[in-house]
Amino acid sequence: MEDQTNIRVVCRFRPLNDMESQRSQVLCVNFLSDQTVSINSQNDFSENLKFTLDKVFSPDSSQESVYNFAAKPIVEGVMQGFNGTVFAYGQTSSGKTFTMAGPSLEDPIAMGIIPRMVNTVFESIYKADSNTEFTVKISYCEIYMEKIKDLLNPCEMNLKIHEDKFKGVYIEGIKEVHAGNDNEVYELMKTGSDNREVAYTNMNAVSSRSHSLFIITISQTNSKDHSAKIGKLFLVDLAGSEKVGKTGAAGLRLEEAKHINKSLTALGQVIYSLTDGKSTHIPYRDSKLTRVLQDSLGGNSKTSLIVTCSPSPYNESETISSLRFGVRAKTIKNKPKINREYTVAELKLLLAKSKEEIDKRDKIITRLEDKLKGQGDSLFDFTTSFSSLGEKIDADDIMDEINDLKIRLEEEIDINNQFKQANDKLIFDLADIKSDHAMISQELKDAEQRMSLAEKSVKEQEVFIQKLVMTNDSLEKKLECETKNKIALERIVSEKEYEITQLKQEILMKDNKDQKKIMTRNMISLEEHEELKNQISKLKMELEHAKELKEIMVNDFMRALDDSQQLKDKQASRNCRTGTYEVVSPEIKNLNEEIDELKKLLRQSQAAEYRKSRVLEIPIEFINLKEENEKLKLKVLDLQRTINEILTSTPSEVKTQDNIILQMMMEKEKACFEKLRKSWETEKENIMRNLENRCKKVIELETNLDMAKDSYRNLEENIGKNERTLIMSIQRKDNYLSKLAADLQRELIIKQKIENNCQFYEKMLKDQEEKMKILENECEEFRKKEIRLEFKLKNAEEEAISSMGNKRGQMMNFGNIRKPIKGGSNNDLRKSIVIENINDVGK
């Protein structure tokens, strides 16, 4: 039985001593409940001076109440075969020795934990079943200046600590004295205490200068079933931690104090490491004290810690640190277990069972190994090997096992077939994937080529656009100049028109005939002028219309690009949802990125296109304006010339010349406009063609993009599907294999454990046999003694009866003679047994 239990921690406050009372009658402690105390600190006003432990004992608590709560459950555990530890910790003069030993061994009220425990041990023995035979062994030692001194054998000054897998940690060579009753134990306690190092200090007249360990080992053997149990009880009275300033330690006392404080610090470190939840190493070996207490702290023991404290404000800081130590220790978890000692019969039985179990396990292991190797091919081997063991193993068990294994084998064969089918399918799928992959790789290559071409053309366009932008800048400047010129010319035209009007009025004032002629000619000229104006405005309108057409086309182009962008966004979000493709194929991821890049370039090209169209429009407008200006200039010049001619020539000449000139002007104007219209038409056609080409290119790119998207969507689906199938079948296979491996591992571990047990039992068997031999020898010795006694007692039967008291006295000596005590016996009973024995001898 192995369970985790926490260390039980209590604290005990002693009453104020004389020195403390003289300083102050006030206590530094408040007892908030039977588990919580708070300290009223004069220095530390923090709130966390409340301490909760398993129990708090106030200064008026009795020795009995402390014993019942802190120690009795431990001794009860020891009687069941557990190890137990009770130890007292506290500053010097806080009451550790008072609590552990008490001021008197005989006084039933004042006696401390150790004598009370001894009482309980013997009471339990007297109450026990008469089939159980007990032996009680006592050891007593102290750790003084890091050396272990045997207090029952004081010449042993430096005992060593050892550890054994079965015994745990133990002190080698320590004297173990058999005790037959409580008085014998008290005697041993007194002897040991006399050998302890105590000294006067300013704090305590009899201050313990060492850690003392009182060890009671209780072995019990059941004569019926031959089982045996051993419980070890450690009763530890630690030396008190001390502030050298307060104790006034100097010289040897100072050296002692240093060792005491050092070992208590090591104890604190062990407790810290056991409770901080991080430490992987517990520094038990840092001191003799922690090494001896290794099993008591975090090991195989039921443990109680009694923290003793002074209630005086003078010792407030020591009290706080002791209570902190206690709170920390409360979280230590121990793993106590019953220490059973097997009898020869039990060991033989266990050994046989273990061997049988090992055989069984061996077979299972072989079978599992075969299964792992051939996965089921070992059916024949298994059944044949099993049949050869028919004699040893129960037939029903074998049949059950065989049936069981057959079912499992069939299941495995099924699984195997499934695997094979899945494997075949996977091979096919893989071939498909490979061909798909090759196809897609080719498509990707093509797409890459197309993209590089597109990239090249985009770059060219960029260069072209840059050039256009530069031209645009210079044209804008020119346009600005020309606009200024135009305004100036318009002003000149209006001036000239004004002059013409003036001239007209002057001509009107001439003779009527001439006047009429001139008027007619001027009217014609004005009509022509109007017509020209109309033509110009018509051309302008056509130009506007062409511009609008171009605008619409540009908008369509922009819309197409937007649609493509939306498509791309949708695709991107779908890719995000599926989210696996990028992982599966980095090539397609690259393609995707390239497509994005291309789209970006397309968008740039679209913007550039728009800018270019704007740039192309500007020179057309500019040319139009320029030509219009030119025309107007020419017209003005012509008019000027005509007027001059009218003013200088005769009316008849004027008429002919005017007509000819006007005719020529009209022809010229018409030719000019025709030329202008043609050039505009050509320009318009160029733009339209260019635009159409670009639209075609965009559509082509969009188609490529869609194709690429389709192919990688297909690829993604194929890869995802095949990958899932592949992963699932691999997982199934893995699970099955790891199950087999775990089975095998488990079997191996069990086998190892059983083998260990076997070794253990064999060793114990050997020990027991040796013990039995020793006992037989002892018996032989006793028989010889008995014969000698019989001979002596024949003649002195009466003296023998009267010398009964003396013989009891001999039994009380502390020689290391085994003193078995039968369960259910008591003192009176034992007396009568002795008398009976003596009577028997007399007979």
Ligand SMILES: Nc1ncnc2c1ncn2[C@@H]1O[C@H](COP(=O)(O)OP(=O)(O)OP(=O)(O)O)[C@@H](O)[C@H]1O
């Ligand atoms: N609960 C108590 N009731 C009455 N007196 C007590 C109590 N505890 C301790 N004392 C007294 O206080 C004094 C010091 O006690 P004790 O010697 O047990 O201290 P200690 O902790 O063992 O000291 P050190 O570590 O120096 O050995 C003794 O005189 C003892 O009788």
